[in-house]
Amino acid sequence: MKTRVLIAAFVAALAWAGSAGAHPMPSGFNPGLSTNWFDMDDQKIADLRAAARAPKPDEGSRAAKCRNGMAGEFPCKNVNLLGHLTLAEIGAKNETEIGNDSWGWVDRRTKREYAIVGRSDGTAFVEITNPREPRFVADLPTQVDSSRDAWRDIKVYRNHAFIVAEHFGHGMQVFDLTRLRDIDRDEQPKTVAADTVYTGVSNTHNLDINTDSGFAYLVGTNTCGNGAENGGLHMVDIRDPENPEFAGCALAELPAAPINNYVHDSQCVNYRGPDRDYRGREICFGSNEQAVLIYDVTDKADPKVISQTLYPQASYTHQGWLTEKAKYFVFNDELDEITARSPGDLQTTYQVNVEDLDRPGVVVASPNNTASTDHNLYIKDKVIYESNYTSGLRLFDAKDVPTTDLREIGFFDVYPENDNQGFEGGTWSNYSQYRDDDIVTVSSIDRGLFILETDLEPRARD
Numbered sequence: 462m463k464t465r466v467l468i469a470a471f472v473a474a475l476a477w478a479g480s481a482g483a484h485p486m487p488s489g490f491n492p493g494l495s496t497n498w499f500d501m502d503d504q505k506i507a508d509l510r511a512a513a514r515a516p517k518p519d520e521g522s523r524a525a526k527c528r529n530g531m532a533g534e535f536p537c538k539n540v541n542l543l544g545h546l547t548l549a550e551i552g553a554k555n556e557t558e559i560g561n562d563s564w565g566w567v568d569r570r571t572k573r574e575y576a577i578v579g580r581s582d583g584t585a586f587v588e589i590t591n592p593r594e595p596r597f598v599a600d601l602p603t604q605v606d607s608s609r610d611a612w613r614d615i616k617v618y619r620n621h622a623f624i625v626a627e628h629f630g631h632g633m634q635v636f637d638l639t640r641l642r643d644i645d646r647d648e649q650p651k652t653v654a655a656d657t658v659y660t661g662v663s664n665t666h667n668l669d670i671n672t673d674s675g676f677a678y679l680v681g682t683n684t685c686g687n688g689a690e691n692g693g694l695h696m697v698d699i700r701d702p703e704n705p706e707f708a709g710c711a712l713a714e715l716p717a718a719p720i721n722n723y724v725h726d727s728q729c730v731n732y733r734g735p736d737r738d739y740r741g742r743e744i745c746f747g748s749n750e751q752a753v754l755i756y757d758v759t760d761k762a763d764p765k766v767i768s769q770t771l772y773p774q775a776s777y778t779h780q781g782w783l784t785e786k787a788k789y790f791v792f793n794d795e796l797d798e799i800t801a802r803s804p805g806d807l808q809t810t811y812q813v814n815v816e817d818l819d820r821p822g823v824v825v826a827s828p829n830n831t832a833s834t835d836h837n838l839y840i841k842d843k844v845i846y847e848s849n850y851t852s853g854l855r856l857f858d859a860k861d862v863p864t865t866d867l868r869e870i871g872f873f874d875v876y877p878e879n880d881n882q883g884f885e886g887g888t889w890s891n892y893s894q895y896r897d898d899d900i901v902t903v904s905s906i907d908r909g910l911f912i913l914e915t916d917l918e919p920r921a922r923d
Contacts, residue, residue, distance in 0.1 A: 505883075505884045509559060509611055509884055511885055512559055512884070512886045512906050512907045513556075513559050514556075514557065515907060517548055517549065517907060518547050518908065519549055520547060520550070521544070521545030521546045521547050521550060521909065522535070522542065523542075523545075524541075524543050524544060525541065525542045526541050526542075527539065527540055527541050527542075527873075527916065532873070534877055535853075535874055535875060536853075536872075536874040537871075537873045537874065538869075538872050539856070539870060539871035539872075539915060539918075540854065540871050540872060540873035540913050540914065541916055542873070542913060542914075543592040543912045543913060543914050544589065544594065544595040544911070544912035545909065545910065546587060546595050546597060547908060547909040548580065548907070549909075550597060550909060551578055551580070551910055552580065552582075552583065552585045552597060552650060553580055553582065553909075554582055558580050558581050558582050559580070559611065559906050559907065560889060560905050560906050560907070560908075560909055560910075561579040561611065561613050561614075561889050561890075561904065562578075562579040562612075562613055562614045562615055562837075562889060562890050563576060563577060563578045563579065563615065563889070563890050563891070563892055563902060563904035564576075564577045564615040564616055564892050565577060565617070565892040565894060565895060566620070566638050567895060567896060568638070568639070568641070570639075570642075571642060572590070572896075573588055573641075573642075574588070574895050574896065575587060575588055575589065575638070575641065576589050576595070576892065576902040576912070577615050577617070577622055578904050578910050579614065579615055579624070579904070580613070581613070582603055582606070583600055583603050584601040584613065584615065584622070584624055584634075584636075585600055585650075585910075586598045586599040586600070586601070586638075586641055588641075589895075589900075589902065589912050592900060592912040592914070595910065595912055596649060597649065597650045598641055598644055598649050598650060598651070599640075599649070599650055599651050600652050600653065601624070601652075601653050601654070601655065603628060604626070604630075604631045604632060604655065604658060605628050606628060607628045607629050607630075612626060612666060613625070613626045613627075614626075614665070614666070614667045614668055616668055616670040616677070617638070617670070618670045618672050618675070618677070618699055619675075619699075619702050620637065621635055621636060621638060621656075621699075621702040621703070622635070622636045622638055623635055623670065623677055623699065623702075624655075625662075625667065625668050625679060627664050627665070627666060630664075631663070631664060632658045632660045632661075632662060632663070632665075633658065633659040633661075633662065633677070633679065633697070633705065634655035634658055635655055635656055635658065635659065635699075635702055635703055636653065637702075637703070640653065657703045657704070657705070659697060661705075661707045662679055662683060662695060663682070663683045664682065664683055665679045665680070665681060665682045665695075666682070666725065667680045667725065667726050668680065669726065669727045669728060669729055669745075670699070671729040671731065671743065673730070673731040674743055675698065675699055676698060676699065676708060676743075676761075677696075677697040677699045677705070678694050678695070678696055678724075678727050678745060678758075679694075679696075680692065680694060680695070680724040680725060680726060680747075681723065681724065681725060682695045685710035685711070686722065690722055691722075691723070692722060692723035693711055693712045693722045693723070693724060694710065694711035694727065694747070694756065694758065694764070695707075696708040696710065696758065696761050698761075709761040709762055709764065711745070711756050711758050711764035711766075713749065713754055713766050713769075714766065720752070720754070720769055721749045721750045721751050722749075724748070724749050724754075725750055725777070725778065725779055726747075726748045726779065726780035727745050727746060727747045727748065728745070728746045728782055729743065729744070729745040730743070730745075730783065731743055732744040732787065733787065734786065734787030734788065734815070734816070734818075735786070735787065735788055736816060736817055736818045736819075738818070738819070739757065742757055742759045743758050743759045744756065744758070744818065745758050746781065746783065746790050748778045748779055748780050748781055748792055749769075749778060750777055750778055751775045751777075751778060752769050752770055752771050752772075752775065752778055753769070753770040753781070753813060754768070754769050754770075755767040755768045755769075755770075755818050767818050767819055768819055770813055770821045772811065772813075772823075772826075773802075774794060774797045774802045774811075774824075775802070776794055776795075776796035776797040776799075777794055777795045777796035777797075778792065778794055779792070779793050779794055779836065780792060780793060780836070780837050780838065781811075782840045782845075783815075784840060784859055785840070785859070787815070788814065788815070788816055789814055789815060790812070790813050790815045790821075791810060791811070791812050791838065791840065791845060792810075792811050792812075792838075793809075793810060793811065793836065793837075793838055793847070794809065794811060794835070795834060795835065795836065796834075797809060798832060798833070798834055798835070798882050799834060799882050799883065803826070804826055804828040807828035807829055807830070807831065808829040808831050808832060808833050808834070808835050808849055808852065808855075809827060809828045809829070809835070810826075810829070810835065810838070810845070810857065810867055811824050811826055811827070812824070812827065812862050812864075813825070813863075814863065825863040825864065825865060826865065827866060827867040828865075829849075829855065829867070829869060831849070831855075831880040832881065832882050833849045833850050833851040833852035833882060834849065834850045834882050834883060834884065835848075835849045835850070836848045836849060836890065837889070837891065839892075840859050841893050841894065841898075843858070843859045843860050844857070844858065844859060844915075844917070845857040845858075845859050845867070846891050846893050848888040848889060848890050848891045848903065848904075849888065850876070850883070850884060850886070850888060851876045851878070851879055851880050851881050851883070851885065851886060851887040852874055852876070852880040852887070853872060853873050853874035853875045853887060854872060854873045854874075854888055854891055854901065854903050854913065855869060855871075855872045856869065856872060856915065857869055857870065871915060871916075871917055873903070873911070875887060875905050875908055876888070876905070876907070876908075884906070886906050886907040887905065887906060888903050888904065888905050889904045889905065889906055890903075891903045891904070899914050899915045899916070900913070900914060901914075901915060
């Protein structure tokens, strides 16, 4: 019962703080920080505010090879530092701004490569074609400003960046990335504006894009409710990127089953996995606070929930990614370490067999050797790239899935102060889909953008 109260208070406080969701605040709820019992969201708000106030470096760290467990000031294993720009160097307007989500774009015509980094006050476009000399090229300010300023999320489709935020009235910015080609060096960094703004939502926590189908899935919005809460899959047709159109809502309604409609994150794919019943369908894997939900969204006018998977450690089912052949869904829980539900209170990565979408398997928990809180993870070339706040980027061997002991094959700790649970600093997200398979960019709450190079043993990629 105590855990239910904790999570209820956590969800309610999110609306007030603009933190990990867009839930409406229950009437009469007092979201002040002076609670006399442990409140998770209070800690997150306090930690991020402390990170915003903490002194930050004015200049990025120099490139450094990982030797004897260190790359300059940063602990590491099989990951080198190539480039680094601080928050100030990627456009933070004042010392209280923090970094958040990130993505990337490769210009196929010019062969230039860019990291796209969210800040609480806008979005930075950074050229990393030469990773040892990253250049801040352009700045897209936030569409609107409000107290709900910590979260911004970015994805790319057809040479356009799609950007959402928790700010009330922000909508979804759409920016034509090919405009970066025309910005001369003497103009950089140039302030740019969105090409269009989708206003079918006000505030949005996150978004996912299925680049095969051309649909965006906005999650944690002020829309798509089932009578109890908003935040279901808000589907947008973006096949014409600068003319996005609302396509429908996918609500979580399973008869006689406890279910959470609020989607915190999702991965939507044109399904080519092992379940023959759903091959050729458009399937979404939702991380829905307390469970993993699988949706069939092929018919946008009549989407269906296929299944819901619960697990005993559930505290806040945050985000996940499919393995290469869609046999397993690997995901993280943002609160299980802090609520003492993860094994040994350690950072834990979860895996579930989804060969049968109607009946997924039992969730397998794999604790790591740190206590830090986990965040976004992605899988590429049989490597799990997981951003874990204070312990930094952690690399796991995806060939081990499923296991209770995922093998850690590398890491780069962008927050050398400690590996504490919580949100006082460290990495938010990462992106590895560049032309060079060894390059990965990492966004940091307190230290800006890191351009890293993995140096894995060949067997780690075989």
